[in-house]
Amino acid sequence: MKTKQTKGPFQKVDERTKGLALRVIAVMYILTILSMQGIVLIRQLALGQEIERFEDIAVLMVVNTIFLITGFLYYGVIPVRKLKISNILFIYLSIVIIGSIFTYVKYNVVMDLGLSIRQIFDKVIIVIAVTGLMLLFFILFYLLGKRKMEKELEE
Amino acid sequence: MSNVKMKLARVEKNLSQQDLADLCEVTRQTIGLIEKGKYNPTLNLCIRISKVLDKTLNDLFWDENETN
Numbered sequence: 001m002k003t004k005q006t007k008g009p010f011q012k013v014d015e016r017t018k019g020l021a022l023r024v025i026a027v028m029y030i031l032t033i034l035s036m037q038g039i040v041l042i043r044q045l046a047l048g049q050e051i052e053r054f055e056d057i058a059v060l061m062v063v064n065t066i067f068l069i070t071g072f073l074y075y076g077v078i079p080v081r082k083l084k085i086s087n088i089l090f091i092y093l094s095i096v097i098i099g100s101i102f103t104y105v106k107y108n109v110v111m112d113l114g115l116s117i118r119q120i121f122d123k124v125i126i127v128i129a130v131t132g133l134m135l136l137f138f139i140l141f142y143l144l145g146k147r148k149m150e151k152e153l154e155e
Numbered sequence: 156m157s158n159v160k161m162k163l164a165r166v167e168k169n170l171s172q173q174d175l176a177d178l179c180e181v182t183r184q185t186i187g188l189i190e191k192g193k194y195n196p197t198l199n200l201c202i203r204i205s206k207v208l209d210k211t212l213n214d215l216f217w218d219e220n221e222t223n
Contacts, residue, residue: 014181015197016188 036061074145099127157192164208
């Protein structure tokens, strides 16, 4: 039985060593993302810095996390048995509610700016739009991954 | 649980752990850990080891006592 050779940096690496290397890489990746999250929170809440001063880190972290979740969905790491509208709505609303609470706490409790509901809503609208786009992106890649897997199984 | 069958098959073939490792394109540590039962090889590696040692998968990796 001829087996398919793995391409990439691990082509000539022993399977056990490769497994260990991938585990270390995964742990380091998670630590990096968590550290970046910590840096963003400290700069934002403890140091009270403006978003412009750490925008690059925040964007990098968000994009990284979105790609990670997309990759998980595409390759079936996150088991999704069936896409249900109710589940998608639940996830969407949960993220929007948590995002809204975070925005309110950030501006009116931590930074004590005393913003009105209207002003808070102007900021929350970004959370609502971005969350929607993000979920659509996830669903699209989940469906593409599913189609790819079904094609491979048919071959 | 250590894999005595694999170790015996290797010794029968007069191969050292390093020889078997070279023939299977893995490290000596991997062979050592498989023999000690501390690493579960993939099916592909099991097949490679079986071919090199001229044994079947059952001969090397099937344990009647453990499965019954």
